[in-house]
Amino acid sequence: xxxxxxxxxxxxxxxxxxxxxxxxxxxxxxxxxxxxxxxxxxxxxxxxxxxxxxxxxxxxxxxxxxxxxxxxxxxxxxxxxxxxxxxxxxxxxxxxxxxxxxxxxxxxxxxxxxxxxxxxxxxxxxxxxxxxxxxxxxxxxxxxxxxxxxxxxxxxxxxx
Amino acid sequence: xxxxxxxxxxxxxxxxxxxxxxxxxxxxxxxxxxxxxxxxxxxxxxxxxxxxxxxxxxxxxxxxxxxxxxxxxxxx
Numbered sequence: 001x002x003x004x005x006x007x008x009x010x011x012x013x014x015x016x017x018x019x020x021x022x023x024x025x026x027x028x029x030x031x032x033x034x035x036x037x038x039x040x041x042x043x044x045x046x047x048x049x050x051x052x053x054x055x056x057x058x059x060x061x062x063x064x065x066x067x068x069x070x071x072x073x074x075x076x077x078x079x080x081x082x083x084x085x086x087x088x089x090x091x092x093x094x095x096x097x098x099x100x101x102x103x104x105x106x107x108x109x110x111x112x113x114x115x116x117x118x119x120x121x122x123x124x125x126x127x128x129x130x131x132x133x134x135x136x137x138x139x140x141x142x143x144x145x146x147x148x149x150x151x152x153x154x155x156x157x158x159x160x
Numbered sequence: 161x162x163x164x165x166x167x168x169x170x171x172x173x174x175x176x177x178x179x180x181x182x183x184x185x186x187x188x189x190x191x192x193x194x195x196x197x198x199x200x201x202x203x204x205x206x207x208x209x210x211x212x213x214x215x216x217x218x219x220x221x222x223x224x225x226x227x228x229x230x231x232x233x234x235x236x
Contacts, residue, residue, distance in 0.1 A: 024175070024176050027176060027180055028176040028179060028180070031176070031179055031183035031211070031215075032211065032215060033214065033215060099174055100172045100173045100177070100200075100201070101174045102173075102174070102177050110180055
């Protein structure tokens with residue numbers, strides 16, 4: 001048993017914005033000396049794909065800051081227009097790059113370099129018939145009991 | 161500012177990159193050596209304090225110079 005502090009994260013969301021918290025926290029925790037594991041389940045499994053093609057949506061998210069007063073020009077129904085999600089995604093990515101925010105592949109690489117364990121939920125992989133060949137190397141496959149083996153010993157446990 | 165052995169320019173980078181880059185650089189340094197870090201992220205001031213406390217690397221100096229934040233960290 002190591003005396004390192006432990007951080008366990010469950011990542012459940014597969015959108016561009018919600019992909020950040022697990023990778024930011026896991027990479028930082030590792031830099032601080034935590035033994036860290038992220039368990040990816042349901043839509044969170046998208047974060048393990050080699051080709052990260054994540055989007056952000058303003059739908060159902062009244063807290064999302066909209067550029068150029070777009071929320072006034074495009075009330076909720078307008079946000080459902082075709083192409084809107086792609087446009088919001090590209091604006092978000094540009095904004096992040098201009099502010100020096102790391103890209104997701106970069107943060108994910110840093111997590112792997114720091115030996116953060118990335119665990120995919122086997123049940124969800126089966127449920128959605130996901131092709132694990134599309135996932136990055138180094139992913140482990142396990143279930144809830146395996147998660148608890150680590151999380152039960154953790155100092156911090158987050159559900160994201 | 162005191163002498164240092166290595167320098168890291170984290171200008172333009174946002175949280176958590178300055179910390180991650182600093183950690184990586186410190187990994188390649190010997191104990192007792194000093195790293196000079198330059199950052200523009202205002203959050204890095206508190207973050208480097210917290211980083212030092214939690215990792216046993218000593219924050220020798222933290223100051224703002226012409227809108228940039230500079231730190232001296234001695235590897236523990």
